[in-house]
Amino acid sequence: MQSTSSPGQPPPDVPGWSPGGSLWGGLGHLLRHSSPLSQQLSPEAAADTESFLRTQCKLLIIGAGGLGCELLKNAALSGFRDIHVIDLDTIDLTNLNRQFLFRTKDVGEPKATVAADFVNNRIPGANVTPYHANIMDFDKDFYRQFHLVIAGLDSIDARRWLNAMLYSLVERDDEGNPVQETIIPLIDGGTEGFQGQARIIIPSLSSCFECTLSLFPPAKNFPLCTIANTPRLPEHCIEYANAVLWDKMKPFGNSKLDTDKPEHTNWLFEQAKERADHFGIKGVTYRLTQGVAKNIIPAVASSNAIVAAACANEAVKMITSIANNMDNYMMYNGRYGVYTYTYRNEKRPDCPVCGAPALVKVTAKGESTLAEFLETIAGHPELRSRKPFLRTSTGKTLYAAAPAHLRKATEGNLDKKLEDLISSNMELTLSDKDLPFIRTVYVSFI
């Protein structure tokens, strides 16, 4: 986005913009007034912040679905202009009730593209760049260009991946402290029926997604014995077809179950129906089969709106400093009223992503043996690992002191030279029966 105006002045290409006036005037107002909750900015600083938001700030929104549509709309109307959006999905007819950037004619089109076009046409000054792709298709250089990421994802896997990716972008200075400019905050929203959450993750400073992974209720699973012997619900019959019959009957050769393929889902449906008839259970439908096999949870538009509003609110606060951010997790439950509560998730010291301390640097001679290197590790003051299980970051097992079978399988490496096993400046992952944490060992050859 080009802006030729001086900071704080209305960009000439944006009709209706004036400080204190219509479209984004409210933000200018907030920036120029003091309140008990934030310090008053000098006029220069206020203008500077506005200019940053309009001309420099790059925002990444992940997902252009239920939350994504809301997030895009909120962000663009709040004054973010350079917005990028990733979504791998295409528009389905059933999305239209709540994903308001899409119309009937858009069914089958990529969500990211249609959403971006809609916002660009509707909101003056918005410059949304769409990517019809998977978040995992992009590398560190892509993510590094953003100032802030807001995610409206629907899977735990994708969140874990994104969390670890943003964490991996954090660089450290010589004392091992995170370098501020390399920290990209993540605002993560999520909804499930009438419930939702919004949280702020500041990689390396706040608790990360992986820290609190165990707080998620486990995926709903029916006891195998029930679905095999005493089914009572239509879901039991579908789960039986899914968990037992597919592997047993291999209806499509060796191909894995793909619930996006109608013929696969249809096969599940027919098998489940047959089983339900046999046990006198009513209610197995194609729709329910889809729901159970894909684990579909009904989406509630108002939950999306509330959670997206909280996310956008935090994004604006973070970029402009008009108020402090929430710390750091908000839960919302709209099931029996409107209940929200905000509390701080703490960092978990043994978190596999952010809990490892700044990596431990070890130098070694390339021609020394792995056995000699293990002695170095055993004597290293920050490691003191005597029963090491050492793997490279590329997934090769170098040595495992336990269990016995793995030790025997890797003993042969002990006499090998380090330079034949790894290269210099490589990261190794070290765990040890007697060490509470995993360590990352950074080996340089001397």
Added chain:
Amino acid sequence: MFRLKQQAKESRTRKETGVHATRAGQIRVQKDVSELDIPPSTEVSFPDPDDIMNFNISLSPEEGYYASGTFEFTVHVPDDYPHKPPKVKCTTLIYHPNIDLEGNVCLNILRQDWNPVLSLSSVLYGLQLLFLEPNPDDPLNKDAAELLKRDRYEFQRNVTIAVRGGYVAGTYFPSARRR
């Protein structure tokens, strides 16, 4: 509070310390494996030492109905571990109330009661328990379960035949005798 207005991000010598994104599950498995508490009756083996997400368990119960046999299991740990439980299959054909003839294992912690604070050691203990105390109230092999409830001496006889190698209720069980 964290303030975001940053300067242009100049390139600097990269000293990235983070773990690679897809490896969070693997790192947890590495931790679990190094902390594995292997009971004396159990052996754990890795067909490919570099692939720690797939391994085998060989169980030779020291007491109980199955004391004379050795039973093999494969364990596959999914990438989204520990959010999802490991997948365990019994590769030895076995006459057992909680294991069917396809090798599916009915153990609560492998399905409905799985919880990310559990570990691979919990799975080993769970399998142990299954052999020490087969649970007829939660059957996968219904015939075996009913027999265990009705007449445990008859049940023991069937187990012994199956472990030694022979026909039980029309199914041939190859020998699973302890090596």
